[in-house]
Amino acid sequence: MAAPLHPVVFWAQKAETVTLRVDLKDVKDPEIDLTKESLTFKVIGVGAAGLNSYQFTLNFYKSVDPEGSAFRITDREVNFVLMKDGPSEEWTRLTLSEEKQPWLKIDFDKLTVDDDSEDEELRRKAEFEEEQLKQIQKQLTESEAEAYTDLKKMYLCVYNFLQFIGYSYIFIYLTVNFVIKGQGMRQAYSKIILPLSVCQVFAVLEVINPLLGIVKTGAMAPLIQFTGRNMVLFVVIRGEDRMVGEPVLCYLFLIWSSIELVRYPFYMLCSIGQESMIISWLRYTIWIPLYPAGFLFEILSLWTAIPFYEASKKYNLELPNAWNVSFDMTTFLYIWIVGILSASPMMMSHMWRQRQKRFGSKKKVH
Structure with missing residues (x-):
C-alpha cells in the first residue's frame, strides 16, 4: 500500500501559543481531532501532489489546551492557534519524538528572532527553501517513474494479449477446418498466413524489449527463436509456392x-505482477512434448522444401x-537440418533447468 501523502506544515511558537500553517488549497471534508497530547488531521485538498487526500498526526512535545485552541480554513491554507497548557515557556521542539519529519517546517514568517541570530536564521531559511526545491524535484521524479512503469505495463500487457489473440485464431481455424473438417491445406494456408506473418513480424519486439531494458530477460533466446521461425516462414515456406x-x-x-x-x-x-499457477505450470511443462514435435516438423518442412529448391534453384548464387561467391540453397537446407539436430538438445536442457528452478523439489533439511 502506498504511504499516505503529508501536506507541508509550517510551525512557529510564542511563550503562550503554537501556530500551525497547513499548506493546502481548496480544502474539503476536514477530519480534525485535537487532544491535549496530539493533533490528527485528514482532508482532501490541493497540495504538492495535486488534488488528493492528505493527512498527518502530531504528538506534541508538551500538552496543549484544546478548549482554548482554534483553527480556521481559508481558500489557500489551514491555520491553527494552539494554546499551551501550563506555564508560559518556549518548547525546545514541536513533537514528542526527536525524529525530523521532512514535511514539518519552521514558519520563518512568524518566527521572532534576536538581531544577533538574524544571519543564522537567514541561512536556515535558505536551507529550508533548498530542501523544499529538492522535495519538489523528488516528487516530480517519482511521478515520472510511476507513469513510465504504468505505461510499460500497459504496453507489455497489450502486446502479449494481441499475440495471444492472433495465435488463438490460427490454432482454432486449423483445428476446426483442417484437422476436424479435412479442409485442404492450400485453402487453410490462405486463411492463416497473414495473421501468422503479422504475429511473427511483431515478435521482433521480444528482442528489442530486453535491449531497451523494458523487460529483464535476455535477448539471445528470443533472437534465436525469432530468426529461426522467420527464416522457415518467410524464406523457405513463403519463398516457394509449391x-x-x-x-x-x-x-x-x-x-x-x-x-x-x-x-x-x-x-x-x-x-x-500477477500469476496463475495453472498457466505457470503449463508454461514450464507443455514444452516437453511440443518442443521435440516442433523441431521434428521444422526438419520435415525443410526436408519437404529441398526437392522444390533443388529444381527451381531459387536463391542460388553461381x-x-x-562477389566471387557461390551459394546453394539445397546445401544450406541440409546444413540447417543438421543445425537443428545439434541445437535442440541444448534448448531442451535450458528449458529443463528453467523448469527445475521453478518447480524443482526442495531439499529436505534433516
Missing part, C-alpha cells in the same frame, strides 16, 4: 500456436559473379 499445399505445414503451425497459447498469457500476467 510448399503451400503441404500438410506438414499445418502441423508445424499448430505446434507453434500451441506453444504461444500458453507463453503469451504467462507473460501478460507477469507484466501486471560463379562467376561480381
Whole structure:
C-alpha cells in the first residue's frame, strides 16, 4: 500500500501559543481531532501532489489546551492557534519524538528572532527553501517513474494479449477446418498466413524489449527463436509456392500456436505482477512434448522444401559473379537440418533447468 501523502506544515511558537500553517488549497471534508497530547488531521485538498487526500498526526512535545485552541480554513491554507497548557515557556521542539519529519517546517514568517541570530536564521531559511526545491524535484521524479512503469505495463500487457489473440485464431481455424473438417491445406494456408506473418513480424519486439531494458530477460533466446521461425516462414515456406499445399505445414503451425497459447498469457500476467499457477505450470511443462514435435516438423518442412529448391534453384548464387561467391540453397537446407539436430538438445536442457528452478523439489533439511 502506498504511504499516505503529508501536506507541508509550517510551525512557529510564542511563550503562550503554537501556530500551525497547513499548506493546502481548496480544502474539503476536514477530519480534525485535537487532544491535549496530539493533533490528527485528514482532508482532501490541493497540495504538492495535486488534488488528493492528505493527512498527518502530531504528538506534541508538551500538552496543549484544546478548549482554548482554534483553527480556521481559508481558500489557500489551514491555520491553527494552539494554546499551551501550563506555564508560559518556549518548547525546545514541536513533537514528542526527536525524529525530523521532512514535511514539518519552521514558519520563518512568524518566527521572532534576536538581531544577533538574524544571519543564522537567514541561512536556515535558505536551507529550508533548498530542501523544499529538492522535495519538489523528488516528487516530480517519482511521478515520472510511476507513469513510465504504468505505461510499460500497459504496453507489455497489450502486446502479449494481441499475440495471444492472433495465435488463438490460427490454432482454432486449423483445428476446426483442417484437422476436424479435412479442409485442404492450400485453402487453410490462405486463411492463416497473414495473421501468422503479422504475429511473427511483431515478435521482433521480444528482442528489442530486453535491449531497451523494458523487460529483464535476455535477448539471445528470443533472437534465436525469432530468426529461426522467420527464416522457415518467410524464406523457405513463403519463398516457394509449391510448399503451400503441404500438410506438414499445418502441423508445424499448430505446434507453434500451441506453444504461444500458453507463453503469451504467462507473460501478460507477469507484466501486471500477477500469476496463475495453472498457466505457470503449463508454461514450464507443455514444452516437453511440443518442443521435440516442433523441431521434428521444422526438419520435415525443410526436408519437404529441398526437392522444390533443388529444381527451381531459387536463391542460388553461381560463379562467376561480381562477389566471387557461390551459394546453394539445397546445401544450406541440409546444413540447417543438421543445425537443428545439434541445437535442440541444448534448448531442451535450458528449458529443463528453467523448469527445475521453478518447480524443482526442495531439499529436505534433516
